[in-house]
Amino acid sequence: MKVLIADDDPQILRALSITFTASDYDVVTAGDGAAALRRAAEHHPDIVVLDLGMPHLGGIDVIHGLRGWSSVPILVISGRMDSIDKVQALDAGADDYVTKPFLTDELLARVRALTRRRLPVREEAGAAFGDVRVDLVAKSVVRTTDGADIHLTRTEWRLLETLMLNAGRLVPQEILLTEVWGPQHVSDSGYLRLYIRQLRKKLERDPGSPRHLLTEAGMGYRFVPG
Amino acid sequence: MKVLIADDDPQILRALSITFTASDYDVVTAGDGAAALRRAAEHHPDIVVLDLGMPHLGGIDVIHGLRGWSSVPILVISGRMDSIDKVQALDAGADDYVTKPFLTDELLARVRALTRRRLPVREEAGAAFGDVRVDLVAKSVVRTTDGADIHLTRTEWRLLETLMLNAGRLVPQEILLTEVWGPQHVSDSGYLRLYIRQLRKKLERDPGSPRHLLTEAGMGYRFVPG
């Protein structure tokens, strides 16, 4: 998790750096508004902690600048307690506002709250290979040649998911059976072969000689992307 | 925009209701923790304003209860200024923490900041497909062939909304049930099928072979726009 801290007071900057570093954040600092915008563009932080009272390019300007292209959470720190300042900063696009002096425990908790919300919106897990593009989150397969949707059943998804999450690695049959059919599956692997075939039929260009869902005789199967 | 306000002090409850109503929010109130959870499940608010100091089922419990099934933004109001209380509430899943006494301007600004994050999704929420145009914000469905209004019930809207906000993605039955019928829905999915049918009857050109509200046996349903 990467945090950008922007403050014109070197002492506060230093103190906050130590605080966040101690909590296992990667810290990027900026001493003024212009630097904050530059740093944000370079480093793509997960959260921005911003002092409102910076000279030249002020905090509000930085918020506007950031919001032009980024939706990164912004936590504003300010000495001003006036309601008008808070409203202005929040409506400009800030997500939280803390007044000095503040306790580091609270600041860290607020940062956690802000970053937590972004986590579930993780990027699409998936891959494109052969003639298809697979999205594990949306549970969709699209054939890239003609854009047609390819339908997979529940068991097919579970199997493909297990293989794709171990892309490139050999996955033993025992593991596949456990992941797809649960811990008390039947030892015989008849249906595993069946579903591998189904996946090849649906995903491989030439199911007869698969290029991505490979068999390793006596051991298991391997998914090779690309 | 709908706000759920939970506070055991009727005076504060009343004052906040007036404040939010004056800002064009739909207001739902709850006098204790248990009522707050019930109301949230019924009304699906866009934001929850929660007093931490309620008897019996306290604010922290309500946060935990809500977070079990909902990601609605939660703003906590509390008389306690201790850092420990703030950290506890924020880490339990609250998104913001305001101490009494507070200025209503600031409270409203913070509520705006919290709801803003969801807006971009909702603003462009709506789509035209098949013979209909659906507007999730205005809650209106118009048949494009003859301009006739199509009426949907509350439950039908919730179901359609959940599906459309996840357009293209497979939505598991469990998620649909939780989003539409609340966290303690009956496990059997008899009525889910019923309402899917209702939606198809009203929205699909040929309800017998749906093109936009698709079934994925054993997994869930998927809304496909276009």
Added chain:
DNA sequence: GACCGCCGTGAGGAAAGTGTGAGGATCGGC
């Protein structure tokens, strides 16, 4: 070259899941 383990293939029936129709319970407005 015959045996043997392993994998791919095809078809078909059991099981699970879904669509459908009718009808009863519940709620709110008049």
Added chain:
DNA sequence: GCCGATCCTCACACTTTCCTCACGGCGGTC
């Protein structure tokens, strides 16, 4: 209390999915 709209229950037909079984091919081993 009546009525219509809405929500939910139940039983049954149908579709999809899952799994079983038997057979043929391939490669390694003796």
